[in-house]
Amino acid sequence: MLISYNWLQELENNGLSPAELAEKLTSAGLTVEGIDERTDDFIFDIDLTSNRPDCLSHLGVSREVRAAAASDLIVEPHPQEFRESANSSLVKIEAADLCHRFTSRIIKNVKIGPSPDWLKNRLESLGERSINNVADITNYVMLELGQPMHAFDLSKLAQNRIVVRRAKTGETIKTLDEVERKLDDSMLAICDAEKPVAVAGIMGGFDSSISEATTDVLLEVAYFDRASIRATSRTLNLATEASYRFERGVDIENLKRASDRATGLIIELAGGDAAEFVDVYPRRFEAKLIRSNDLSSSVKRLTGLDVSDKEIERILTALGIESRSDEGERVYIAPSWRHDIEIEEDLVEEVARIVGYDKIEDRIPPATSSGSYQPWELRKKSLRQTLANHGFDEAISYSFIDTKHDEVFDLIPGLVDDSITDKFISLRDSIIEGSTRMRPTLLPGLVDAVRVNFNQQNRDLKLFEIGKVFAASRSETGLPTERELLAIAMTGSEMLAEKAFAVRPLDFYDLKGAVEIALDAINIGPLEFQAADCKHLEKGKSASVALDGRVVGYLGFLNSEIAARYKFKQPVMVAELDLQTLLEASETQVFYQPLPKFPAIVRDVSLLINRKVSFFDIKTAIRSKNFELLKKIEYVDVYEGKGVADDERSLTVRLIYRSSERTLLEEEVETVHQKVLTHLGETCNARLRF
C-alpha cells in the first residue's frame, strides 16, 4: 500500500519526519518497506498483513500513527453532510446475504472533464492513473477513507433502477477493461432493471460507465460479503483494488461519510447538484464485545510487559476501541473497521505492538526437562555420516514424481496394499509437469539425479537419499501409509579425493558393500542376500536383502530398458531398503566371546564349482554338517577365465580349524578336512582346482 506523507500530515499533523514516521509504523506492524522521495512529497511503501484492511487508506494509517506517536492532533475529514431521501424504490437488494448495505447517491448536471492538477498529481504519485474528474474522485476517496465506490452514468441504467442480486447463469457483462465476462449464480451482480451493470465489488460494466457525455451520476457505496467477493474474484481471475479491499473487509459504518465526501468533491470539481440518496441496510452492524476483567494483567501474562491501565486506555482509544464498565468488568467494543478484533488476546496484541515489541524483555524459560532427538535420529545421523565418509553425496528429491514411473519399479515389500484398487497416492494436480504421484519409491528421484549429473559430465557418482514414500492404506482414518526408505545409486569408478584418475570401476560388490556399511552404521544385521529377479533390475545381477527372513529391499544393476529410456551409456546400480523396518528391528547385541587359547590350523582350498552354486550354498552345505573342529569359513577369492570352464568358477575359501581344549595335530585336522571336501563334492559338486 502506497501512502503519501503529505496526505498523512493533512489528516494528522504530528510533526514527525518521514524517517521517524516510518520507524513508528514499522514498529507498530505496518512495515515500511521503502520511502520514495518525490519533489514535494515522500511516498511510503507499506507492507500490510491480510488482517488489516482498515489500513488500506490514509485515514487508517493515520489512526495507527495517532496511537503509536501518542499524539492527539488527528483531524479526521468530516465532509459536508448531504440530505437523505426517503424514496427507496430506486435500490432493491435481493441478495441481502451477499450485500449487507448499499447506498446510492444521484448527482445531477455534472460536467465530466479532466481533474485538476493537485488531484491528478496525488493519484499519480500513489500509482493511480487519472481518468476523469468523477472517476478520480472515487479513487481519491478510496485512498483517503478506504471505501471503494463506483459511479454509474444514470442515463444508461434501464428504468434508472438498481437491483442487487445473484447473477443468472449465462448472463454476461463487458467490464470496464472491455473483457466480456460470463457470470453465474454464485456471483453477486449490480443490475439495472434488465441486466448486470457491474460485478459487485470487483469491476463496473463498460456500457454504464462515466463518459464525457454523462450528466447525471449514480454513486454506489456499498458493503459486500467478503467471502463472496473473494470467490468471484478467484473464479473470474479478476483482482482489483476494490475487490482487494472488499474481500478483506471495509468499514460498513463508514459508507455514508464516504459517499458524502465523494459527493462534496464531485460538486466542487465537476459541478452539479446532490439529489436523491438511498441507504438500504438490511444487515445492521453489530459490534463485537470483548470482556476482560484486567487487561493490564493479561498484557503482562502474555507479553511480560508492564503497561498501566491509563496507557492501555490511551492506546485503545487512539485506535478507536472504546470501552465501558459492566458489572466490574471492562467491555471493549471492536470498531466497525476492525474485523480482526474478537478476543482478549487481540487487544493484548494491540497494546503490545503500540508499546513496541522492542520493549519486551529477553528471557529464556527456566529449564524443566531434558531435550531429546527423534527416536532413531542418532542412528540415522550415523548412517548418513558413514555413507558420506564412504563417498556418498546426500540427495533430496521431490516427494511427487511422474506417473510414468508407475509399474516400472518393484516396490518395498509390504508397502502397497494390493487389495486397494488405487494403491498409489495422487495429487489433484501438479505444479511440476506430470508429477502428480506421491512417490512410492525413492529410485526415480535418484535416477533423475544420476541423469542430471551425467549431463554435467560427472560420471563417477555415489548418491543416497533418505525419505518417505507413500501408498494407499486401509487405516481407520484413511490416511496413507508413509514409510521411510533408504536408497542408493552408484555408477562409474571408485575415485580418490583430488585425483582425476579412477582407481577401478565400481561393481556389484561395491553396492553390496555400501548396503552393508549402511546397516552396520545403524547396528542391524546380519543381512541375508539372495539372487532375486526384480522388475527394475538386470536379471542375474540383482539380489534381495532380508533381515530375519523378511525381505527389506533390493539391489543390483538398473535394467537396460530403464537405462535406455534415460539414454545412460554406462551401467548404473541402485539399492532401496525399508529403513523404517530396519530401524524398528532390534539392534545387534554384543556378547563377549572368550579369546581362543590354542592356535588354529588354516586350510585354503580352491573349489571348481558351477556358476549356479553360490558361496552361500557352500557355507550352508558345510554348516549343515556341523563338522567337528571347523570353526569358520572365510572368503578368499574368485577366479573366472582361462583354465576354468565357461559355466564354472573357481572359489577359494579359507577353512579355519581350532579346538578350545588343545593344540591340534595336522593329522586330525586333515581327517576332518577331507571329510569336508568329500561332503562339498557330494552336495555342491565342488572339485579341488589344484
Place this chain on the structure above:
Amino acid sequence: MIEQIAKLEKIREAFNQEFERFLDFDANRTFFSLTDAELLKKELSDFRIKKTGKKSEIAGLNRFIGQVEQEHRAEFGKMIQSLSSDVLHAIDSVEKKLDEFILNSKIERERLDVTLPGRRPRVGHLHPITLLRQKIEDIFVSLGYAIEDDREIETDYYNFDALNIPEGHPARESQDTFYTTDGFALRSQTSTVQIRAMERRGAPLRIIAPGRVFRRDTPDMTHTPMFHQIEGLCVDKGITMAHLKGTVHEWLRRLFGKDTEIRLRPSYFPFTEPSAEFDFSCFKCGGTGIFENDRCRPCKGSGWIELGGSGMVHPNVLRACNVDPTVYSGFAFGFGLERMCSLMYSLDDIRLMFENDVRFLDQFR
C-alpha cells in the same frame, strides 16, 4: 738441514699441485652430480692413504730427521708435523664438504613433493538442509526441547482446523495447498506436528518440528513447491513473549555468533496472538548494511534479515489440543531452512537444493 727442508717443501709443493683438483670441486660444486661426488670421494680417500699413510712421502720424511743437525731436529720434526697436519686438514675439509654434498644430493634425489594430494577416498557430503537441520536440532536439544516429526500427508483438521484456520478462512481457500485425490492435504507447515505432539504429550511441552512441507508455488529462484521448515513450540505455565524473544535470540546467537541481535515485528498468523515476525542482525555485515564498501547482499543493505514467523499460541489452538489456555500459555515460531541456507551461503537459486547436482552438494560440510 736445507736439503731436507727443500725435500719437505717439494713434497708440499707436489701435494698442493695434486690437491688442486679436489679444491676444484669446492669451487665448482654446482657442476657436480652425485656420481661425480661419490667418485671424487673415493679418489680422495685413496689420495688420503697415498699422502698420509705409513708409506706416504710425508711419513718418509721422518727417516730424514736423523740426517738433520742435532739442534735443528726438533724444529724439523715440527715442520713435518705441520705439513702433515696441513695436508690432513686440507683433505678433511674437502672430504667434509664432499660428504655434505653427497648427503644433500641424496636428500634431493629422494625429495618428496609434499604438496601432492594425500591418499584418501573421495568423501561425500551431507545435503546442506541436513547439515543445517542437525545443527539447529543440536542447539534445541541442549535447550531442553524434544525433536518431533510426523505425517507429511495430513487431514484438513491437523493442517487447518486445529490451527485456528476454519473453513472459509482466506488462508485455507488460498491456492497454496496440495491435495490428494482422496482429499488429504500435503502439510503446508509443520505446525501439524505441534498439534499431534500436544495431543499426545499434553502440557507442559517443548518441541521442535523439522520437516518437509509443500505449497503450490511454481519453482523459481526463491520458491520450490516443496521445502523444509523448522517450527518450535513451548507451552508451560507463565510463558510470555519475553521467553519467545529470549529463545529465538539464544539459538540465533549460537548459530551466528554471540553478537547477533534480533527484533520482533508485529504481524498476523491465524494460529498465534499476538503474532510477530522475527529478524536477526545480518551475520555478514554485522547489522551495518554495508559489506566491503558495498550494499550487503543477504540483508539487502538493511542490516536485518527477515527469518520467520512467531507468536503466542492462539487460545483456540491450545483448546483444540485440550490444553487450558487460562492455565497454560505458549510461544511458537517457525522458519524455512532453504531460505536460511540460501542466506548463509549467498545462494541465489534455491531450485538447486533438489536437483542433486554433485557440484552443488560437494560444497557443503
